[in-house]
Amino acid sequence: MSNCEVEIIGKPVKDMYGAPMGKILGTSTDIDGSIQTVGINCGSEGLKQIAFDQLVVQSEVVIFIPKWRLDSQRLLKQKELVIRRLNALMEIVSDNDSMKSDAEIIHEKYNTKLMTLQRTEYEITSELDNRVVEIEEQEKSVKVLLFDAKVQLKSNEISQETFDHVQNETDEMLQHMKHEKDEIAKVKSRLANLSLEDMIPKVSQSSVMPGTYLKDSSEGESAETRLPEPPISTPSPTGKTQLMAVPSQTKSSVDPESDWIKRMTSP
Known part of the structure; x- marks a missing residue:
């Protein structure tokens, strides 16, 4: 299991506007170990498989991009x-x-x-x-x-x-x-x-x-x-x-103390 997988499993997932979607349950990887899809536990809606490139991983939360x-x-x-x-x-x-x-x-x-x-x-x-x-x-x-x-x-x-x-x-x-x-x-x-x-x-x-x-x-x-x-x-x-704004570069790191991160991690 890669470090990235360890970091995201169990993290809450929210949409671009801060609405909660669920928690990451696990990942599906390719033969080279790269993450292809991520399984999100959406409660009564069941398990949703989301392409990894539709997610922005932050320190405390994962953001879903439609x-x-x-x-x-x-x-x-x-x-x-x-x-x-x-x-x-x-x-x-x-x-x-x-x-x-x-x-x-x-x-x-x-x-x-x-x-x-x-x-x-x-x-x-x-x-x-x-x-x-x-x-x-x-x-x-x-x-x-x-x-x-x-x-x-x-x-x-x-x-x-x-x-x-x-x-x-x-x-x-x-x-x-x-x-x-x-x-x-x-x-x-x-x-x-x-x-x-x-x-x-x-x-x-x-x-x-x-x-x-x-x-x-x-x-x-x-x-x-x-x-x-x-x-x-x-x-x-x-x-x-x-509401929150998604960073323009999905792969770039974001200061964990920035305002939008605080909004995303609020209960």
């Missing part, structure tokens, strides 16, 4: 790089038209890659749409539960203290869902608006090589490819779970 976020981050980086290379190629051709024939092969390579990324983008966008539908269904269930608690309060079946506890917990869940939906919307917007015209330097239309992907984009849109981080909120009335 797959759609990793896929979107990877696609944004790849798409930006291909577009930048196509733009650089077109700039070279515009400076020296005699090199146009020499650049055709490389241009075709990058343009084909961009078309492939467009198909991947369609698949990821569909995945994001499905996730939004799931969140909205969960929101409905939470709101029904809260409304039923209000009825029970009015009928003197539960105390005001009990109702306040239900309301605080459901409000926190709804807030988490809203932040995830907002982040998905921003990711979809960045994917849709990342095109050749968003990259600099600008290239004249006459220098564009045949078959190059050009797409209209909204004026003033940012071409930034780093995914938005979940916003950090003030403490909830109960003083329990708070």
Whole structure:
């Protein structure tokens, strides 16, 4: 058993917003000893197998990163790089038209890659749409539960203290869902608006090589490819779970005394 396995087994797992998921029960490794998946004991929901690259291991807690976020981050980086290379190629051709024939092969390579990324983008966008539908269904269930608690309060079946506890917990869940939906919307917007015209330097239309992907984009849109981080909120009335932001580099170490670690390790 590797040192990494020893360090993570038994640690609590939380999502990006600080909501508890369970504890790490064990790991599955490849023939070379590298960790492939991690088993999380989720209580009544049973054992969940999570890919190791979806986890960020910290000193006191392990953070779960949803797959759609990793896929979107990877696609944004790849798409930006291909577009930048196509733009650089077109700039070279515009400076020296005699090199146009020499650049055709490389241009075709990058343009084909961009078309492939467009198909991947369609698949990821569909995945994001499905996730939004799931969140909205969960929101409905939470709101029904809260409304039923209000009825029970009015009928003197539960105390005001009990109702306040239900309301605080459901409000926190709804807030988490809203932040995830907002982040998905921003990711979809960045994917849709990342095109050749968003990259600099600008290239004249006459220098564009045949078959190059050009797409209209909204004026003033940012071409930034780093995914938005979940916003950090003030403490909830109960003083329990708070929102957290995940570090941009999942493999890097983080100061155990940092604020977000303190929030993650709070009861």
